[in-house]
Amino acid sequence: MAQTNEQIDARAHELIAQITLDEKCQMMYGDMPFWAGIEDMDSGGYAHHTWNAGAIPRLGIGGIRFADGPRGIVLAGATAFPVTMARGASWDTNLEERIGDAMGSELRAFGGNLFGGVCINLLRHPAWGRAQETYGEDPCHLGEMGAALTRGIQQHAMACAKHFALNSMENSRFKLDVNVSPRALHEIYLPHFKRVVDEGVAAVMSSYNSLNGEWCGQNKTLLTDILKKRWDFKGYVLTDFIFGMRSARKAALAGQDLEMPFPMLYQKRLKKLVKEGKVALEQIDDAVLRLLRQQLLVSDKSYDSSLIGCESHRALAREAAQKSMVLLKNDGDLLPLQNATKLAVIGQLANIPNIGDGGSSNTRPQYIVTLLEGIQKASEGVTEVMYADGKDINQAKLVAESADSVVLVAGYTCEDEGEFMPSPQRELVSLFPRPSIKDLPILLKLLFKRVTMRQSQTFSPGGDRDSLTLRSHDEELIKAIAAINPNTIVAVMGGSAIIMEAWREQVPAILMTWYPGMEGGHALADILLGKANPSGKLPFVIPKTANHLPFFDKNATHIEYDLWHGYRKLERDGNIPAFPFGFGLSYTTFSYANLSFEQNKLGPTDILKASIEVTNTGEYAGEEVVQLYISTIGSAVDRAPKELKAFCKIVLGFGETKTATLEVPVMKLAYYDETLSDFVVEPLEYEVFVGSHSLDRNALKGRFMISRSN
Numbered sequence: 001m002a003q004t005n006e007q008i009d010a011r012a013h014e015l016i017a018q019i020t021l022d023e024k025c026q027m028m029y030g031d032m033p034f035w036a037g038i039e040d041m042d043s044g045g046y047a048h049h050t051w052n053a054g055a056i057p058r059l060g061i062g063g064i065r066f067a068d069g070p071r072g073i074v075l076a077g078a079t080a081f082p083v084t085m086a087r088g089a090s091w092d093t094n095l096e097e098r099i100g101d102a103m104g105s106e107l108r109a110f111g112g113n114l115f116g117g118v119c120i121n122l123l124r125h126p127a128w129g130r131a132q133e134t135y136g137e138d139p140c141h142l143g144e145m146g147a148a149l150t151r152g153i154q155q156h157a158m159a160c161a162k163h164f165a166l167n168s169m170e171n172s173r174f175k176l177d178v179n180v181s182p183r184a185l186h187e188i189y190l191p192h193f194k195r196v197v198d199e200g201v202a203a204v205m206s207s208y209n210s211l212n213g214e215w216c217g218q219n220k221t222l223l224t225d226i227l228k229k230r231w232d233f234k235g236y237v238l239t240d241f242i243f244g245m246r247s248a249r250k251a252a253l254a255g256q257d258l259e260m261p262f263p264m265l266y267q268k269r270l271k272k273l274v275k276e277g278k279v280a281l282e283q284i285d286d287a288v289l290r291l292l293r294q295q296l297l298v299s300d301k302s303y304d305s306s307l308i309g310c311e312s313h314r315a316l317a318r319e320a321a322q323k324s325m326v327l328l329k330n331d332g333d334l335l336p337l338q339n340a341t342k343l344a345v346i347g348q349l350a351n352i353p354n355i356g357d358g359g360s361s362n363t364r365p366q367y368i369v370t371l372l373e374g375i376q377k378a379s380e381g382v383t384e385v386m387y388a389d390g391k392d393i394n395q396a397k398l399v400a401e402s403a404d405s406v407v408l409v410a411g412y413t414c415e416d417e418g419e420f421m422p423s424p425q426r427e428l429v430s431l432f433p434r435p436s437i438k439d440l441p442i443l444l445k446l447l448f449k450r451v452t453m454r455q456s457q458t459f460s461p462g463g464d465r466d467s468l469t470l471r472s473h474d475e476e477l478i479k480a481i482a483a484i485n486p487n488t489i490v491a492v493m494g495g496s497a498i499i500m501e502a503w504r505e506q507v508p509a510i511l512m513t514w515y516p517g518m519e520g521g522h523a524l525a526d527i528l529l530g531k532a533n534p535s536g537k538l539p540f541v542i543p544k545t546a547n548h549l550p551f552f553d554k555n556a557t558h559i560e561y562d563l564w565h566g567y568r569k570l571e572r573d574g575n576i577p578a579f580p581f582g583f584g585l586s587y588t589t590f591s592y593a594n595l596s597f598e599q600n601k602l603g604p605t606d607i608l609k610a611s612i613e614v615t616n617t618g619e620y621a622g623e624e625v626v627q628l629y630i631s632t633i634g635s636a637v638d639r640a641p642k643e644l645k646a647f648c649k650i651v652l653g654f655g656e657t658k659t660a661t662l663e664v665p666v667m668k669l670a671y672y673d674e675t676l677s678d679f680v681v682e683p684l685e686y687e688v689f690v691g692s693h694s695l696d697r698n699a700l701k702g703r704f705m706i707s708r709s710n
Helices: 005-016 021-026 034-042 084-090 093-109 139-153 182-189 191-198 220-230 248-254 265-275 281-297 311-324 371-379 393-401 437-451 472-484 520-528 566-573
Strands: 051-053 064-068 114-119 158-164 177-180 203-206 236-238 326-330 342-346 384-388 405-411 488-493 509-512 558-561 590-597 607-616 622-633 643-652 657-665 671-673 678-680 685-691 700-706
Touching: 005 281, 021 265, 021 281, 034 437, 084 093, 084 139, 084 311, 093 114, 093 139, 093 311, 114 139, 139 158, 139 182, 139 191, 139 643, 158 191, 158 220, 158 281, 177 182, 182 191, 182 558, 182 671, 203 220, 220 248, 236 281, 248 265, 248 281, 265 281, 311 520, 342 371, 342 393, 371 384, 371 405, 371 520, 384 393, 393 472, 405 472, 472 488, 590 622, 590 685, 590 700, 607 622, 607 643, 607 685, 607 700, 622 657, 643 657
Parallel strands: 064 114, 114 158, 158 203, 177 558, 203 236, 342 384, 342 405, 405 488, 488 509
Antiparallel strands: 051 064, 326 509, 590 607, 607 657, 622 643, 622 685, 671 678, 685 700
């Protein structure tokens, strides 16, 4: 039987009364010795075991056992799901909760109890190297998807939301100071974290970057004033690994509860700071109680290793890949392929395992089904499948010329985008513990690697992108093949928006496949052949030019974040995108009718309840994402033309009609008043826009009023 919060709290206080000051301090940093741990990471050990902290065996305290994500547990053999951005494109919270359930059970089967994979940083600009690790550009969408993953994970283990906060640039993450106004911070960059905190997430990982002049890992405004006090967060805060804080005193006073993954600043300074009265014992006790409470909430149930990469989880990965793929174009209903007897598959990426970043989120599944393998398997005995890697455009044209249809695969790999680990700056190296004599062999080995330019086995190059378009060779290949074969389908692999203006009008069909996980090849074949109906929607806008996006300099040390990015910015500026936020085609069609509200006049504490009838008017069963946007009429402050406030995914058979109900608490319509340091609901008229994407011309509209009081 699950314990009550009161029982958990009582047990935590009972334990802390038996813990010495030395043990309390020890609970606040990782277990593995620094230099041995650095060597282990450099040799690829990051994904070979859990990273542990705070065990006290004499009291039965097992401690934290961390494993990373977010496309699956990074330990060998775990199921590799599509990357988070792909799953964001599913807009399917039920599916994401089931994925969390699978990940949580696999983590426990590995012996872990903390999953570092609830990645909910907002995508401000698509050049961000780790864009693939988050769900998209909108706070409402991010929050609901992150909350769903948290619910699934925490059926088994502790979930960690990251990176808190404003982490959306990779190359300069260790030196970047983000300046942001209170309004932009609370309205754009924090609501999704608040949503996941409200869901009960066990842990929050602070980010490397600085916020308004102070590192996030030791930022009291962020960690204590907002997270722990304003939001009443009950869990604990841990640093991002190694470089997550710069001062033990500042971090402790700011509310940093756990320095990961090595004994570093807290080991060296924390006890002395307490003894000198520079950090109150109450601050240490608060951190330890938070760590204890969350550990006690995890059941002591044992998990069998057969869960790791099991058949049902692999089937779930295939389903997730199917529901993540976004059909951007399908002129002449080219897809699904019906009568092709000869199919050409072209492109290097079709024939290599390509499941995403090669850094801390890298997974190592039992196998990876490439896109070519999936198509070959599904077409066996029915369709002849020919392949050309596309390096030689003339040779590829010969293959395309003899085919009924062409699937051309182009995009990126972990060499182009992903986590980036530069050589540490002098300021960061100064944080390292002084090596002992026994550490010298490790230092010599690391120095030898640096001198001989040997790469670490942990990270691929990755980093922020330099361009938002495909490589020029790939663009020329697409144009050449489309000119030879009018039935050309371009399958695009990548982690965020890719500008397609050089070629999108020349091909009849475009399908965004993302980094689709271990079952991606099977899923693509299912979509191409009509065994699955695409239902994914873009979790970001794809512009026609990078000039329509916010400023981005991957090497910046200072940058300003404001209210404007993505679909909000493009619509405000009057720039028409190539593909709108929330856009995605299906093999069937849907119509909307009879938008109605339970009430047309609401107070600040009420909930807007909107209902709309959705009918499948096409020839296939399908799934539709119903999206509700709201505009404020006559606001006293600058607001976006419309903002997503609710969504749901519904399944409809041919000719079937269902009523979708969407709810929006009126407080979600408030703006942050910087003079009051609080949210304010304006007593005005508001317009509701319900449709299939943010610029849907067939969307239904309605209006309601908000009064000053209920």
